[in-house]
Amino acid sequence: MAEVATQTPRYIEAINAALSSEMAADDRVVLLGVDVAAGGGVYGVTRGLYDEFGPRRVIDTPIAEAGVLGAAVGAAMAGLRPVAEIMYMDFLTVCLDPIVNQAAKLRYMTGGGVSVPIVFRTQTGAGRSAGAQHSQSLEGILAHVPGLHVYCPSDARDAHDLLIEAIRLDTPVCFIENRRLYGKRSDEWDRTPLPAGQARVVRSGEDVTVVTWGRMVLETLQALDQVGDEVSAELIDLRTLVPLDVETLIASVQRTGRCLIVHEAVTRYGPGAELLARIAEAALFDLDGPIRRFGALPTPIPYSPELEAAAMPGVAGIAQAVREVAKG
Amino acid sequence: MNAPAQITMPRLSDSMEEGTLLRWIKRDGDAVTVGEELAEIESDKATVIYEAQAAGVLSTAIEEGATVAVGTVIGWLGNALLARQLHSVPGRAAGRRKASPVARRIAATHGIDLELIDGTGPDGRVVRADVELRLSAPEPAPVLGVRGEVTVHPLTRLQTLVAERMSRSRDEVPDFELRVRVDAEPLSSVREQLKAGHAVDVPSVNDFVVKAAARALREQPSANATYRGDAWERYARVNVGVAVAVEGGLIVPTVFDADGKSLGEISRETRELAARAREGRITPQDLDGATFTVSNLGMFGIDGFSAVISPGQAAILAVGAAAVVPVVRDGAVVPGRQFELALSCDHRVIYGADAARLLSRIRDLLEHPMTLLVA
Numbered sequence: 001m002a003e004v005a006t007q008t009p010r011y012i013e014a015i016n017a018a019l020s021s022e023m024a025a026d027d028r029v030v031l032l033g034v035d036v037a038a039g040g041g042v043y044g045v046t047r048g049l050y051d052e053f054g055p056r057r058v059i060d061t062p063i064a065e066a067g068v069l070g071a072a073v074g075a076a077m078a079g080l081r082p083v084a085e086i087m088y089m090d091f092l093t094v095c096l097d098p099i100v101n102q103a104a105k106l107r108y109m110t111g112g113g114v115s116v117p118i119v120f121r122t123q124t125g126a127g128r129s130a131g132a133q134h135s136q137s138l139e140g141i142l143a144h145v146p147g148l149h150v151y152c153p154s155d156a157r158d159a160h161d162l163l164i165e166a167i168r169l170d171t172p173v174c175f176i177e178n179r180r181l182y183g184k185r186s187d188e189w190d191r192t193p194l195p196a197g198q199a200r201v202v203r204s205g206e207d208v209t210v211v212t213w214g215r216m217v218l219e220t221l222q223a224l225d226q227v228g229d230e231v232s233a234e235l236i237d238l239r240t241l242v243p244l245d246v247e248t249l250i251a252s253v254q255r256t257g258r259c260l261i262v263h264e265a266v267t268r269y270g271p272g273a274e275l276l277a278r279i280a281e282a283a284l285f286d287l288d289g290p291i292r293r294f295g296a297l298p299t300p301i302p303y304s305p306e307l308e309a310a311a312m313p314g315v316a317g318i319a320q321a322v323r324e325v326a327k328g
Numbered sequence: 329m330n331a332p333a334q335i336t337m338p339r340l341s342d343s344m345e346e347g348t349l350l351r352w353i354k355r356d357g358d359a360v361t362v363g364e365e366l367a368e369i370e371s372d373k374a375t376v377i378y379e380a381q382a383a384g385v386l387s388t389a390i391e392e393g394a395t396v397a398v399g400t401v402i403g404w405l406g407n408a409l410l411a412r413q414l415h416s417v418p419g420r421a422a423g424r425r426k427a428s429p430v431a432r433r434i435a436a437t438h439g440i441d442l443e444l445i446d447g448t449g450p451d452g453r454v455v456r457a458d459v460e461l462r463l464s465a466p467e468p469a470p471v472l473g474v475r476g477e478v479t480v481h482p483l484t485r486l487q488t489l490v491a492e493r494m495s496r497s498r499d500e501v502p503d504f505e506l507r508v509r510v511d512a513e514p515l516s517s518v519r520e521q522l523k524a525g526h527a528v529d530v531p532s533v534n535d536f537v538v539k540a541a542a543r544a545l546r547e548q549p550s551a552n553a554t555y556r557g558d559a560w561e562r563y564a565r566v567n568v569g570v571a572v573a574v575e576g577g578l579i580v581p582t583v584f585d586a587d588g589k590s591l592g593e594i595s596r597e598t599r600e601l602a603a604r605a606r607e608g609r610i611t612p613q614d615l616d617g618a619t620f621t622v623s624n625l626g627m628f629g630i631d632g633f634s635a636v637i638s639p640g641q642a643a644i645l646a647v648g649a650a651a652v653v654p655v656v657r658d659g660a661v662v663p664g665r666q667f668e669l670a671l672s673c674d675h676r677v678i679y680g681a682d683a684a685r686l687l688s689r690i691r692d693l694l695e696h697p698m699t700l701l702v703a
Binding site: 257284285286287289327328 | 456
């Protein structure tokens with residue numbers, strides 16, 4: 001048999017494969033969302049699943065997110081394990097009630113009488129002129145709500161593993177993909193899968209801990225390459241904001257004494273503030289300089305490519321921040 | 329609002345180049361009025377209480393123990409807020425050493441004084457690397473040789489000064505020494521009479537020695553002088569320094585114009601100076617200007633000793649303890665009381681015969697103490 005150069009799956013293919021395998025293994029798993037069925041999803045994430053599992057398990061819905069998610073909550077209470085897609089993370093705002101007030105709370109309010117095993121799949125990813133209403137990173141809002149898990153895979157390996165874990169979990173999970181990662185293949189597809197709630201040390205270092213998640217992991221890696229030997233930075237991919245692996249983070253900061261938090265979300269009142277506070281609470285007396293957050297400017301994300309780039313954390317800015325934190 | 333008044337390191341003596349702020353008597357933020365005691369400052373000659381020259385809220389610029397050049401701003405008196413704005417000393421925030429939390433913790437764990445560490449972080453902040461560098465520096469390890477454990481005691485400014493001056497004297501001054509024994513009986517007798525007459529502050533033996541030396545120097549001014557390389561400097565005033573042992577050192581306050589002062593005056597002044605010296609309240613003016621020194625170890629029962637000449641003077645007189653000794657009087661050996669005087673002289677100024685005349689005259693005066701009482 002001829003040697004065939006096998007390529008590792010792209011991020012998008014890894015998600016598709018996880019959905020497919022979970023649906024094959026458990027017929028309670030159903031997909032629903034706008035254009036997820038015959039259309040295969042606006043970005044093609046669910047391509048082929050309609051053909052494979054049919055219209056009863058891959059359901060197209062009207063553009064009515066609150067209704068879609070309400071249906072998902074009901075289905076979950078009735079015993080299914082829905083994976084509901086919210087096409088853009090920005091659209092969360094029109095359907096927060098089923099997530100925040102229903103899915104996140106029903107198990108608690110029924111004394112464990114019902115569980116709500118939903119995966120709310122959504123995607124973010126500014127930087128392609130998608131406009132202010134299609135470019136937000138709102139994971140902080142979700143992570144703030146007790147009863148929700150928040151996963152933010154940064155590569156195909158994690159997208160695959162975390163999605164499978166999310167589907168199997170009885171707790172509602174917000175699964176945040178990044179459309180700019182969809183085409184990326186993981187360099188480390190062969191690495192051992194990690195569970196949710198366990199951060200991954202992407203690169204070891206001694207001088208500065210850089211903590212991030214999602215697409216900013218890639219961006220930060222490039223920034224660290226740019227910084228080179230100037231600063232020995234440790235890069236931590238949190239992978240999941242809830243549950244949060246505080247231990248890995250603190251242990252790293254205790255060693256380096258310095259920390260930079262990078263995220264695509266707006267810095268002001270962003271998830272970095274929570275991380276900074278957690279570090280300060282646990283490791284103040286290990287700090288050698290101020291902890292710094294580096295995220296998007298407090299502005300609606302501009303449509304203009306130049307302005308959008310200026311508003312977002314990018315490679316050069318992260319590299320600069322790493323240098324400053326190392327010396328600060 | 330008035331701008332805050334600067335407090336600068338004062339020049340406390342002619343030779344003072346820098347001073348050490350030993351202690352802030354007032355604290356940062358204290359309201360101070362003119363004339364209130366502000367700080368204790370050590371110069372090359374003395375420890376002085378420095379008083380506020382202006383009123384206002386004190387804002388300190390240097391820490392206790394810091395040594396700075398004369399004229400350096402050591403604090404401000406005035407409006408606190410303005411003072412703080414002026415008060416931008418690198419590495420220091422609101423009077424506290426700037427240090428990162430981890431640097432602070434490591435320093436505390438190892439008992440390292442952050443003040444002793446140079447901060448390399450932004451604005452002079454002490455960071456972990458600075459503390460670790462200090463930790464990795466070879467510790468002056470306690471040497472456990474044949475002399476047992478060695479501890480190191482850095483010299484105070486006073487001790488440094490004494491060491492420096494004594495070394496200079498031994499290096500430069502070709503000294504010789506003359507000794508005489510003085511009959512102590514007449515002196516004892518006079519002192520007994522004064523005591524019997526309930527005189528206050530009966531002059532001590534040392535006071536008589538100071539007076540006698542001053543009188544002799546007045547009569548023989550060539551010894552009231554200093555060698556200056558190509559000339560002798562002779563001084564119009566006879567100012568006698570009286571060596572006083574203080575904790576951790578030796579200081580020599582001056583009895584000015586001792587030749588013209590009565591024994592009572594010399595006695596009172598010497599007691600006052602010695603007390604101030606021991607309490608650390610001596611001023612540089614008290615220590616300046618001696619032309620001759622008397623050093624007395626008689627109170628320790630020392631028979632006699634040779635003293636080291638102070639640079640800038642030509643001689644020093646060492647006084648031993650009065651002791652009962654056999655003396656020959658009228659052809660018979662009888663008990664008598666004597667004490668020893670040793671005069672160390674700078675041969676560049678005083679020659680042997682002059683020195684002999686001077687010391688003999690001092691003995692003569694002490695053995696006829698009434699002459700010291702009448703003038």
